[in-house]
Structures are given as structure tokens and as C-alpha cells.
Amino acid sequence: MRVLVLAVMAIVLSGTAARAADPRYPDWPCTQAKVPEISLAAVWAGPPLDDVQNKWKDDAKISALVAKLSARKTPLDEAEKLVKEFLAASASDKTANAKLLFAGLFDTLNAQRSQVMNGLERVSRKQREAADKIREETLALQALQGVTPRDDAKIEALSNELIWKTRIFEDRHKVVRFVCEVPTTIDQRLFALGRVIQQEME
Numbered sequence: 001m002r003v004l005v006l007a008v009m010a011i012v013l014s015g016t017a018a019r020a021a022d023p024r025y026p027d028w029p030c031t032q033a034k035v036p037e038i039s040l041a042a043v044w045a046g047p048p049l050d051d052v053q054n055k056w057k058d059d060a061k062i063s064a065l066v067a068k069l070s071a072r073k074t075p076l077d078e079a080e081k082l083v084k085e086f087l088a089a090s091a092s093d094k095t096a097n098a099k100l101l102f103a104g105l106f107d108t109l110n111a112q113r114s115q116v117m118n119g120l121e122r123v124s125r126k127q128r129e130a131a132d133k134i135r136e137e138t139l140a141l142q143a144l145q146g147v148t149p150r151d152d153a154k155i156e157a158l159s160n161e162l163i164w165k166t167r168i169f170e171d172r173h174k175v176v177r178f179v180c181e182v183p184t185t186i187d188q189r190l191f192a193l194g195r196v197i198q199q200e201m202e
Helices: 002-017 053-058 060-070 076-088 091-145 152-179 182-201
Strands: none
Touching (some): 053 091, 060 076, 060 091, 076 091, 076 182, 091 182
């Protein structure tokens, strides 16, 4: 039982030790620095988009294409091929369509990215609460073990509950590590598609 208590504490402490490196974002659980939004200048060197802004939403064909290109289930090479095919068929409207398409991708992928990051911070807060609860229950278990006469049924029930909560905590921790990669993947996707659109405009 003492081994269980030590193991639980080690897991919880390791899961919460990685506190946010940047004090501006105390709930950010990833080792990657938090960049709240993608800067347009970092992913687009084409003509200004001021004149298109939200107009891409008014074009059903471009809106549908933006949705398909933004979906992570669409492989990047397939997305790049779709961009080339669409712009090749745009004829004299190529520049206008290219700008609308990128404006749509920029808005959509930035929104996706914000959603993922907000979700990560929500889970991070839950993990902190879970860690505090596990610590409390571990101390309660240690106290029960020191009481005479021992209430073995109560000790076993609390031990089982701790094992269960620790397993959930560990599983969430693994998921967070995996999801931390998603914002970077979105950045890379936007940069790659932006580059293809610009190449097709030339």
C-alpha cells in the first residue's frame, strides 16, 4: 500500500511539474511556446488581402473548398493538388480567387487553432484540479493506514478510487502531449497551402 501511495504521488507530481514556462499563459500545458494567433505576414507574401477579408464566405465554391482544405483528414498533398486544380481552372479570375481562397484558409485555420489551444488550457485546468484531489486523497489514505484499529474495507475502497483517478489523470496527460502538436501542424498546413497558392499566382 505504501508503494501505491508513492507511485500515485510520483505520477501526479510528474504530470503537474511542467508548469507553464511563460507566466502570461499559466494554463498552457505544452512545451511549445504559446503563440495565440498566426501572423498573416509569417505565412503570406502575396498581394494584400484587405479588399477580400470576409468575402470568401459569400462564394459557395470557395467556402466548400476552404472547408475541405482545412480538414485535417484531407492529406496535405491532396489539399495542394486541389488548390492547383482550382486555380488552374480560374482563368482571368485567378488572382482574385487565390486571395479569397487564402483569406478563407487563414480565417478557418486560425479559428481551428484557437479552438484546440482553448481546449488544451481547459484540460490543463482540470488536470491541476485532479492532481490536487489525488494529493488530498493520498494523504487521507496515509492517515487511514496509521489509525488503529485499521478499517481495511475503507482503505481498500479509497485505494481503488485513487488507482482509478490516477489512471484517468495519466490518460489525459498522454492525450495532452499528443494534442500539443496540433497547433504546429495547423501552422505548417497554412504555410504550405499559402506557398502553393502564391506559386500558382505567379
